[in-house]
Every structure is written in structure tokens, then in C-alpha cells.
Amino acid sequence: MSDEMAVMDEDRVHADRVDAILQAVEAGQADRVTELMEPLHAADIADILEQIGGSDRRALLQLWSGEIDGEILSEIDESIREEVIAALPREVVAEAMRELDTDDVVDILEDLEQPAQELILGALELADRVAVQQALSYPDYSAGRLMQREVVVAPEHWSVGETIDFLREAESLPDQFYHVILVDPRMKPVGYVTLGRLLSSRRVVGLREILEETFRTVPATEAEEDVAYLFNQYHLISAPVVDDGGRLVGVITIDDAMNVLDEEHEADMLRLAGVNDESSLSDTVWEAAKGRAVWLFVNLLTAILASGVISLFAADINKMVALAVLMPIVASMGGNAGTQSMTVAVRALATRDLTAQNAGRVVRREVLVGALNGLMFGLVLAGVAGLWFGVPMLALVIGLAMMFTLVAAAMGGILIPMALERLEIDPALASGPFVTTVTDVVAFFAFLGLASKVLL
Numbered sequence: 001m002s003d004e005m006a007v008m009d010e011d012r013v014h015a016d017r018v019d020a021i022l023q024a025v026e027a028g029q030a031d032r033v034t035e036l037m038e039p040l041h042a043a044d045i046a047d048i049l050e051q052i053g054g055s056d057r058r059a060l061l062q063l064w065s066g067e068i069d070g071e072i073l074s075e076i077d078e079s080i081r082e083e084v085i086a087a088l089p090r091e092v093v094a095e096a097m098r099e100l101d102t103d104d105v106v107d108i109l110e111d112l113e114q115p116a117q118e119l120i121l122g123a124l125e126l127a128d129r130v131a132v133q134q135a136l137s138y139p140d141y142s143a144g145r146l147m148q149r150e151v152v153v154a155p156e157h158w159s160v161g162e163t164i165d166f167l168r169e170a171e172s173l174p175d176q177f178y179h180v181i182l183v184d185p186r187m188k189p190v191g192y193v194t195l196g197r198l199l200s201s202r203r204v205v206g207l208r209e210i211l212e213e214t215f216r217t218v219p220a221t222e223a224e225e226d227v228a229y230l231f232n233q234y235h236l237i238s239a240p241v242v243d244d245g246g247r248l249v250g251v252i253t254i255d256d257a258m259n260v261l262d263e264e265h266e267a268d269m270l271r272l273a274g275v276n277d278e279s280s281l282s283d284t285v286w287e288a289a290k291g292r293a294v295w296l297f298v299n300l301l302t303a304i305l306a307s308g309v310i311s312l313f314a315a316d317i318n319k320m321v322a323l324a325v326l327m328p329i330v331a332s333m334g335g336n337a338g339t340q341s342m343t344v345a346v347r348a349l350a351t352r353d354l355t356a357q358n359a360g361r362v363v364r365r366e367v368l369v370g371a372l373n374g375l376m377f378g379l380v381l382a383g384v385a386g387l388w389f390g391v392p393m394l395a396l397v398i399g400l401a402m403m404f405t406l407v408a409a410a411m412g413g414i415l416i417p418m419a420l421e422r423l424e425i426d427p428a429l430a431s432g433p434f435v436t437t438v439t440d441v442v443a444f445f446a447f448l449g450l451a452s453k454v455l456l
Contacts (some may be wrong), residue, residue: 147249313451
């Protein structure tokens with residue numbers, strides 16, 4: 001069976017299960033709901049809660065609330081998480097929160113309103129509550145919000161044997177950890193050792209002899225996107241987080257860093273389309289419309305500007321209908337070429353591959369790409385126009401206009417995101433309408449302007 005067929009079968013089984021769950025909910029069959037939900041992974045349960053309607057979701061939670069745990073709450077999309085928590089009994093929420101590491105609790109809390117936050121904080125043990133509150137004191141989207149407070153540390157002078165004995169005797173350890181962090185007497189991290197190196201070394205070996213070379217610390221106030229870049233760039237598995245004095249306050253693991261990268265990528269995709277980066281399928285009609293209206297309005301204004309250019313050549317268009325027929329082709333090709341360059345530029349800026357040092361080379365490359373494509377497609381369109389309308393000079397005009405437009409589109413697609421980045425405006429959010437305007441205006445000016453001089 002092919003991978004595609006396997007995926008289709010899996011989707012069909014999932015859809016059948018969702019239908020069966022909804023039927024059990026409608027019939028009020030709590031045991032049947034439990035039977036259907038029990039084998040599912042927390043992420044799959046979260047998906048089901050996100051996919052069904054609000055009334056079905058509340059009915060399902062009433063029947064199955066006792067089985068909701070912290071991992072499920074952590075997986076639920078933030079757009080419906082507060083609704084889910086409000087529908088659950090207080091004792092269920094309290095127990096679920098106690099199961100989570102502090103970074104997951106913070107991730108849930110920062111998207112909730114004050115009453116829901118107080119409910120969850122009140123359910124935590126004193127030590128966990130203090131740790132969560134300290135994490136919430138750091139700026140939004142910072143390493144301090146991203147880190148977990150549960151860390152495994154050892155004095156820098158310990159041996160492998162001493163460390164293993166300590167780990168075996170510890171009453172509690174984090175559910176997942178990859179390094180033992182070495183600290184000096186002032187609790188400043190000086191290095192770390194992977195569990196693999198620790199378990200494969202002789203007991204008498206000192207921890208300092210098996211330190212990892214990739215050790216890096218992260219300030220608690222560091223922006224989370226910078227943390228994700230650090231993990232991606234240097235292939236880190238975990239990184240200690242330090243306060244202003246350089247003392248250890250927590251650790252960030254690769255799963256949290258990759259979540260940030262995924263969220264940034266998703267946000268960039270939505271912004272490039274002019275959609276609110278917090279948009280989801282669970283939004284109401286009003287929320288979805290409001291989130292998209294701003295950039296639709298900007299696009300309307302830029303479209304009016306492009307139409308104003310066309311109006312300058314209205315008399316010329318009336319004299320030669322072929323201009324009206326061919327004009328959208330040039331604009332459409334320019335728009336697509338501009339979007340291609342813009343997407344490459346926005347992604348390169350996000351990953352820091354496009355910098356001030358290589359900007360000149362990248363711009364030259366994009367212009368040459370635009371010129372080459374403009375030449376190729378200009379010749380193709382010139383041939384089509386010549387055969388279609390039988391006017392040789394029209395073929396020359398459309399070919400030249402295509403080349404000018406694709407060069408301008410390539411330049412606009414790369415320069416506009418760079419300029420917005422320099423102005424500290426998110427290029428993913430604001431580039432689209434401006435690039436489209438540039439390509440349309442250039443396309444119409446080039447084609448209609450050349451036509452008015454050469455043909456009329």
C-alpha cells in the first residue's frame with residue numbers, strides 16, 4: 001500500500017471515530033465516549049476538540065471531563081483553550097495543571113484571562129506557583145517564559161559515579177532532560193554533560209573531562225525567536241537560562257525551541273496572506289472577518305492606485321482593444337514574480353540568511369533572475385500576441401513590457417521586505433500589498449506607456 005493510500009485510510013478511520021464520538025455524546029453514553037477516546041494520543045484528542053462545534057465540545061467535556069489531563073490541555077489550540085478550561089470542573093483543572101512542567105503551565109497561563117489564571121495558580125503547589133509566577137514576570141515571548149524551572153544540576157568537581165548515584169537517589173527528576181548542567185558555587189553554569197556520555201563513561205571520570213563543546217547559555221530576557229535561531233543554528237538539544245547575574249534559573253529544551261520555529265513559520269505564512277497570525281478555524285465569523293479586513297482595505301487602496309494608472313491611458317485603450325486583452329497578462333506575471341521574490345526574501349530575513357553583508361549580491365541575483373525570466377516569457381508572449389493580433393509592433397511592446405515588469409517585480413520583491421525590516425515593520429505582514437502595487441503600476445506603465453508611444 002502506498003503512503004498516500006495509508007494516509008487516506010488513516011483519515012477515514014479518524015473521521016469515522018469522530019462521528020462515533022459525536023453519536024455517543026448525543027446519546028449521553030459516557031462509557032462509549034471513554035471507550036472511543038481512551039486509545040487516542042493527547043494531540044489527537046486536542047484535534048477532535050478543535051474540530052467539533054462549540055455545543056458538541058461542551059457536551060463531550062461534560063461526559064468525559066474526568067479523563068482530561070495536563071498533556072491534553074497543553075496540546076489544545078489557544079483559541080479554544082480558555083473555553084475548555086471554563087467547561088471543566090475546578091478539581092479536574094487543578095489535577096491537570098499539577099502534572100505539567102512549569103514551562104507548559106506558563107504557556108497555558110499567558111493566553112488566559114485573569115480569573116482563569118488565578119484558578120490555575122491556586123491549584124499549584126507553593127513551590128510550583130512561585131516558579132510559575134517568576135516565569136510570568138519575564139517579558140512576553142522571552143526565554144524566561146519559554147524555559148522550564150525543573151533542571152538537573154551537579155557541582156563542577158563531581159565525578160561520573162557521584163552524579164549517577166545522585167540521579168538514582170533523587171526523589172524527583174524532570175520527565176525529560178538531556179543534559180546534566182555543571183554549576184560553580186555561585187550557581188553559574190560552566191558546562192553540561194549529555195546523558196549518553198555520562199552513562200558510557202567510567203565512574204572515576206570527572207564531569208569536566210566529558211563536557212559538551214556546544215555549551216551556550218541564554219539570558220532570561222532573550223527574545224524567544226532568537227533562542228529558536230540559536231538552537232537551529234548550532235544544533236542544540238538544550239540550553240541553560242541565566243539571570244542578569246549569570247546564575248542558572250532554568251533550561252530550554254529542543255522541543256520548546258522547535259515549537260517556536262513552527263509558530264513563527266505559521267505566523268509568517270498567515271501574514272504573507274494578510275491574515276491575522278492568531279487566526280484559527282475556531283474563530284467566529286466576526287473574528288475571522290475583522291482579522292482579514294485591515295489588509296484587504298490596504299489592498300483596496302493599492303488596487304485603486306493601479307486603476308488610476310490605467311485611467312491615464314483610457315483613450316489609448318479605446319483605440320486598440322488588444323491592449324485591454326493583453327494588459328492583465330503582464331500584471332499577473334509581474335504579481336507572481338514579485339510574490340516569488342518576496343517569499344524568498346521574507347523567509348531569508350526570518351532565518352537571518354539575508355543580511356546587510358550579502359544584500360547586494362542577493363539583489364543582483366534576483367534582478368538577473370527577473371531579467372532572464374522576463375526575456376524568456378517576453379519572447380513567448382510576443383509570439384502569442386503576434387499570431388493572435390497580427391501586429392508585429394504590438395508583439396515587440398508586450399515583450400519589452402514583460403521584461404521590464406519581471407525585473408521590477410524581482411527588485412520590489414527583495415527590496416521592499418528589506419526596507420520594512422530596516423524600519424522595524426514586520427515584512428511578512430506588510431510586504432504583500434506594497435509589492436503587488438509596485439508590480440501592477442510598473443506593468444501598466446510599461447505596457448500602456450510603450451504602446452502609446454510605439455503603436456498609437
